[in-house]
Amino acid sequence: MLQSSREPMTQAAPLISLRHVSKRFANGTLALNDLSLDIAQGEFVSLLGPSGCGKSTALRIIAGLANASGGKLEWPSASGATPVAEHGAEISFVFQEPTLMPWATVFGNVHLPLKLKGVSRTAARDDVMAALDMVGLAGFADSYPRELSGGMKMRVSIARALVTKPRLLLMDEPFAALDEITRFKLNNDLLHLWSTFGWTVIFVTHSVFESVYLSNRIVVMAARPGRVVEDMTVDAPYPREEEFRTSSLYNDYCRKASEALHRAMEASEGS
Amino acid sequence: MSFPASETDLGAGVSASPTSLATDGGRSGGGRSRILRFAVPVFMLVLLVAAWSLYVAAYDVPHYILPSPRRVAEALVADWSVLGPALLVTLKITFLALLIALVGGVALAVLLSESRLAELALYPYAVILQVTPIVAIAPLILIYVPSTQAALLICAWIVAFFPVLSNTTQGLKSTDHNLLDLFRLYGASRWQTLAYLKMPNALPYFLAGLRIAGGLALIAAVVAEFAAGSAGAGSGLAFRLIESQFRLNIPRLFAALILLSMTGVLIFAVTSFVSHLLLRRWHESALKREV
Numbered sequence: 001m002l003q004s005s006r007e008p009m010t011q012a013a014p015l016i017s018l019r020h021v022s023k024r025f026a027n028g029t030l031a032l033n034d035l036s037l038d039i040a041q042g043e044f045v046s047l048l049g050p051s052g053c054g055k056s057t058a059l060r061i062i063a064g065l066a067n068a069s070g071g072k073l074e075w076p077s078a079s080g081a082t083p084v085a086e087h088g089a090e091i092s093f094v095f096q097e098p099t100l101m102p103w104a105t106v107f108g109n110v111h112l113p114l115k116l117k118g119v120s121r122t123a124a125r126d127d128v129m130a131a132l133d134m135v136g137l138a139g140f141a142d143s144y145p146r147e148l149s150g151g152m153k154m155r156v157s158i159a160r161a162l163v164t165k166p167r168l169l170l171m172d173e174p175f176a177a178l179d180e181i182t183r184f185k186l187n188n189d190l191l192h193l194w195s196t197f198g199w200t201v202i203f204v205t206h207s208v209f210e211s212v213y214l215s216n217r218i219v220v221m222a223a224r225p226g227r228v229v230e231d232m233t234v235d236a237p238y239p240r241e242e243e244f245r246t247s248s249l250y251n252d253y254c255r256k257a258s259e260a261l262h263r264a265m266e267a268s269e270g271s
Numbered sequence: 272m273s274f275p276a277s278e279t280d281l282g283a284g285v286s287a288s289p290t291s292l293a294t295d296g297g298r299s300g301g302g303r304s305r306i307l308r309f310a311v312p313v314f315m316l317v318l319l320v321a322a323w324s325l326y327v328a329a330y331d332v333p334h335y336i337l338p339s340p341r342r343v344a345e346a347l348v349a350d351w352s353v354l355g356p357a358l359l360v361t362l363k364i365t366f367l368a369l370l371i372a373l374v375g376g377v378a379l380a381v382l383l384s385e386s387r388l389a390e391l392a393l394y395p396y397a398v399i400l401q402v403t404p405i406v407a408i409a410p411l412i413l414i415y416v417p418s419t420q421a422a423l424l425i426c427a428w429i430v431a432f433f434p435v436l437s438n439t440t441q442g443l444k445s446t447d448h449n450l451l452d453l454f455r456l457y458g459a460s461r462w463q464t465l466a467y468l469k470m471p472n473a474l475p476y477f478l479a480g481l482r483i484a485g486g487l488a489l490i491a492a493v494v495a496e497f498a499a500g501s502a503g504a505g506s507g508l509a510f511r512l513i514e515s516q517f518r519l520n521i522p523r524l525f526a527a528l529i530l531l532s533m534t535g536v537l538i539f540a541v542t543s544f545v546s547h548l549l550l551r552r553w554h555e556s557a558l559k560r561e562v
């Protein structure tokens with residue numbers, strides 16, 4: 001089996017493998033064209049690209065929330081030929097909006113994934129409180145979402161994603177709507193959790209800085225049609241702390257990623 | 272290096288926690304505003320009754336044109352043996368119709384929102400039933416249904432049912448798409464999605480429908496009884512009202528009228544209160560804004 005090393009393991013069987021995936025919507029939009037991507041166990045991959053390049057669509061296909069029009073999605077490391085749908089239990093999704101149920105308390109919101117699997121409130125209590133503890137919100141279990149700030153709501157959303165102990169965490173621009181200070185804080189928290197638990201993360205962002213800070217691999221996408229134009233490794237050691245943001249290594253990678261993004265945008269306009 | 276401002280993230284939440292909401296409200300003159308909320312309407316009422324009383328006394332208005340408040344109050348007490356049972360009948364019809372409208376409206380809303388076919392087949396008829404004036408349908412119903420009470424109930428139900436149906440349907444359908452995706456991702460069954468997501472989401476809509484339906488049920492019960500009253504078989508407040516008019520017993524007419532509007536106010540108060548109780552923790556409409 002794979003060890004929880006932080007290095008991408010290209011030689012081992014990837015966790016998920018997208019093979020020539022394309023997606024055409026009913027209105028004719030070709031959102032993804034011939035997308036091939038292997039994601040290794042334990043990787044922190046950022047999908048970076050201009051808006052409309054199909055990042056969300058790719059994530060939804062991986063989550064099983066949308067069907068690919070062509071190509072296929074495989075879970076090679078899973079034993080035998082388990083259908084994709086069965087991996088639902090191992091996937092968590094964090095949306096750009098906190099997407100909390102306003103009528104439920106913080107506890108109720110984090111309990112939701114377990115409740116849907118038939119785990120009662122009492123039985124789930126420890127897991128829910130542990131997840132809230134991870135995001136620093138254990139004291140707010142009985143609060144309602146509207147009593148929380150934007151950053152706290154996002155933390156609840158992350159706690160809900162973590163409560164099922166997922167193998168794969170999909171995040172669709174989760175911090176895009178937050179102010180910079182809160183975003184930096186949540187970036188650090190996320191990295192810390194990731195290094196503790198070693199899940200695989202696919203993180204959608206349109207921020208070059210965020211993608212370099214967080215990930216060990218950046219997949220740059222271009223639009224019309226959505227496709228991968230660059231796949232770069234960020235070879236900087238973890239743990240990454242605030243000093244990393246001011247290091248020259250960080251700057252170099254930001255410049256590289258930024259150039260790649262510009263090329264992607266030119267490619268998008270050219271088509 | 273750390274970011275001290277990240278603490279404001281938590282700090283903001285603390286100051287907005289429910290307990291501090293309550294204490295802040297108490298300190299910033301919440302008591303005074305509560306007294307005002309009761310004092311002003313009561314004062315207005317006293318003023319109005321006094322003006323009415325003075326007008327009748329000053330111009331010596333005959334009681335068969337406009338009775339004094341005192342006479343109306345006397346009629347209310349003296350005729351209670353007639354008005355009391357009539358009130359009971361009207362209340363019974365109104366609340367029973369409302370109850371059936373709630374159950375039926377919600378059940379149909381769930382059916383319509385879950386099945387496109389049911390929606391296509393049934394919704395147009397719900398609309399037709401709603402847009403046709405109840406006074407026009409009442410005579411037919413009175414003919415077809417042998418018991419007047421049952422006929423009145425049906426009339427009140429037809430009118431009260433639609434706001435519940437249309438509001439609840441709207442609420443069930445306006446569920447956040449990301450939340451629906453989340454439920455799908457976690458393998459929620461159709462029933463779980465309905466019970467844990469769509470229903471709670473529809474609650475504020477349903478309650479708005481309930482408030483409208485409550486008022487409409489009373490109006491429809493009265494209107495239908497007017498239609499039935501001419502057939503001479505009613506004993507609700509509306510029938511007593513018409514009867515008083517025929518007999519030129521204006522004080523009793525006023526007394527019946529006051530009972531009717533008080534019933535209406537009561538229904539409005541109860542439905543608003545229920546709505547407030549159910550939504551106060553989370554819905555924007557029920558939350559006090561702090562400045």
Ligand SMILES: Nc1ncnc2c1ncn2[C@@H]1O[C@H](COP(=O)(O)OP(=O)(O)O)[C@@H](O)[C@H]1O
Pocket residue numbers: 025026027029030031049050051052053054055056057058226
């Ligand atoms: N449900 C949909 N129907 C039609 N077109 C869609 C739909 N969802 C997304 N698209 C289109 O597909 C393209 C990719 O969208 P999306 O994956 O949301 O991009 P991104 O997340 O990178 O901004 C866009 O051009 C968008 O307009």
Ligand SMILES: [Mg+2]
Pocket residue numbers: 055056057172
């Ligand atoms: Mg997107």
